[in-house]
Amino acid sequence: MSAPKKGDLSPSEKELFEVITGGNVQEASRLLGCKDVRVNCLDEYGMTPLMHAAYKGKADMCKLLLQHGANVNCNQHEHGYTALMFAGLSGKTDITAMMLDAGAETDVVNSVGRTAAQMAAFVGQHDCVTVINNFFSRARLDYYTRAQGLEKEPKLPPKLAGPLHKVIMSTNLNPVKMVLLVKENPLLAEAEALDKCRRVMELICEKCIKQQDMNEVLAMKMHYISCVLHKCVAFLRDREDKLDGLIKCLLKGRDTDGFPVFQEKFIRESIRKFPYCDATLLQQLVRSIAPVEIGNDPTALSVLTQAITGQVGFMDTEFCTSCGEKGAEKRCSICKVVIYCDQTCQKLHWFTHKKVCKKLQAQREKHEAEVAKLRQQQNKENANAVQEATESMEGLSVKTNSEGTESEKANCVPITAAGN
Ligand SMILES: [Zn+2]
Numbered sequence: 001m002s003a004p005k006k007g008d009l010s011p012s013e014k015e016l017f018e019v020i021t022g023g024n025v026q027e028a029s030r031l032l033g034c035k036d037v038r039v040n041c042l043d044e045y046g047m048t049p050l051m052h053a054a055y056k057g058k059a060d061m062c063k064l065l066l067q068h069g070a071n072v073n074c075n076q077h078e079h080g081y082t083a084l085m086f087a088g089l090s091g092k093t094d095i096t097a098m099m100l101d102a103g104a105e106t107d108v109v110n111s112v113g114r115t116a117a118q119m120a121a122f123v124g125q126h127d128c129v130t131v132i133n134n135f136f137s138r139a140r141l142d143y144y145t146r147a148q149g150l151e152k153e154p155k156l157p158p159k160l161a162g163p164l165h166k167v168i169m170s171t172n173l174n175p176v177k178m179v180l181l182v183k184e185n186p187l188l189a190e191a192e193a194l195d196k197c198r199r200v201m202e203l204i205c206e207k208c209i210k211q212q213d214m215n216e217v218l219a220m221k222m223h224y225i226s227c228v229l230h231k232c233v234a235f236l237r238d239r240e241d242k243l244d245g246l247i248k249c250l251l252k253g254r255d256t257d258g259f260p261v262f263q264e265k266f267i268r269e270s271i272r273k274f275p276y277c278d279a280t281l282l283q284q285l286v287r288s289i290a291p292v293e294i295g296n297d298p299t300a301l302s303v304l305t306q307a308i309t310g311q312v313g314f315m316d317t318e319f320c321t322s323c324g325e326k327g328a329e330k331r332c333s334i335c336k337v338v339i340y341c342d343q344t345c346q347k348l349h350w351f352t353h354k355k356v357c358k359k360l361q362a363q364r365e366k367h368e369a370e371v372a373k374l375r376q377q378q379n380k381e382n383a384n385a386v387q388e389a390t391e392s393m394e395g396l397s398v399k400t401n402s403e404g405t406e407s408e409k410a411n412c413v414p415i416t417a418a419g420n
């Protein structure tokens with residue numbers, strides 16, 4: 001069958017585009033089995049079925065099309081949009097990840113010079129931006145699971161690639177979360193294995209800086225992960241309480257306000273230890289963090305997270321106080337100030353939170369009382385204002401009506417004239 005040309009569609013292909021819009025996966029599957037249907041056919045704008053499915057946010061349809069050999073990097077769209085750009089525009093993180101897994105190039109630009117991440121950011125789809133900026137293919141990691149050149153054994157034992165990839169792909173950079181990810185996998189939570197992972201992270205960091213299209217963001221992320229892993233190794237080797245001890249150190253709040261000083265200092269130090277001093281990103285981060293007194297906003301974690309994941313509004317209240325996961329909803333029943341994913345996260349934090357919980361409760365109650373008082377005052381003022389306005393309106397009512405009609409007429413004339 002000939003190479004697809006824009007708008008040159010067989011009747012079945014036209015039907016396929018319609019079925020994709022409707023979302024009937026079964027029918028699409030049947031059509032893709034027809035002889036006169038090419039999975040990479042192009043509509044009049046140069047859009048493939050995959051681009052349509054991605055744009056419409058239909059994950060099952062995307063999956064089906066990829067299974068049938070849809071080209072994720074087709075670049076025939078009239079404005080140079082790719083399937084990844086359409087996925088980003090749709091705001092669907094699962095589809096965005098699917099395109100990346102299928103090998104979508106992240107640095108291709110459209111006709112106005114924007115990458116998929118920039119397009120997604122432009123329309124406010126920040127979760128998709130995060131997914132794109134943090135993507136690191138398993139294939140790139142698997143490279144280290146094969147002995148290279150004269151090596152007798154690979155730098156990364158193959159069994160570690162899976163769990164390590166999970167850590168790399170995490171968009172939550174809270175060190176507690178990372179240590180929890182390490183701890184949950186017995187293969188990783190072992191000093192020697194973890195030290196190998198740490199070295200691979202450093203090698204990838206170096207590669208990100210030295211490759212032709214330098215990626216400082218990914219380099220910083222890899223460096224930061226290597227720092228967290230390094231700390232894990234140290235605690236596994238030297239401490240009786242191993243990784244639990246590290247989690248405790250990271251969560252321990254200072255007496256005055258419960259601010260986790262160790263965690264803040266650890267993240268600041270990790271950033272400062274980035275081995276490539278000339279990196280623009282490093283300088284930006286240091287400039288943002290250095291003037292901030294420890295305990296004030298922004299925290300090093302929020303600055304780092306914003307730089308690496310593009311996540312904005314990080315200080316919102318929906319993040320778990322322990323592990324930083326998004327969407328936490330369980331509130332401490334006493335102070336009602338801090339929130340957690342679940343009881344596990346709350347238990348992790350209690351040893352230090354209990355010292356400030358009552359204080360936070362008092363603060364909140366005081367604040368709420370003030371707000372209530374202010375609102376009462378405002379309501380009273382509003383009521384007075386309404387009454388005054390009503391009184392003056394009543395005095396003007398006759399005049400207002402006639403004037404209103406006049407101005408309505410005045411408005412109508414020019415518009416009608418322009419229409420004619
Ligand atoms: Zn949590």
Ligand SMILES: [Zn+2]
Pocket residue numbers: 332333334335336337338353357358360
């Ligand atoms: Zn509390």
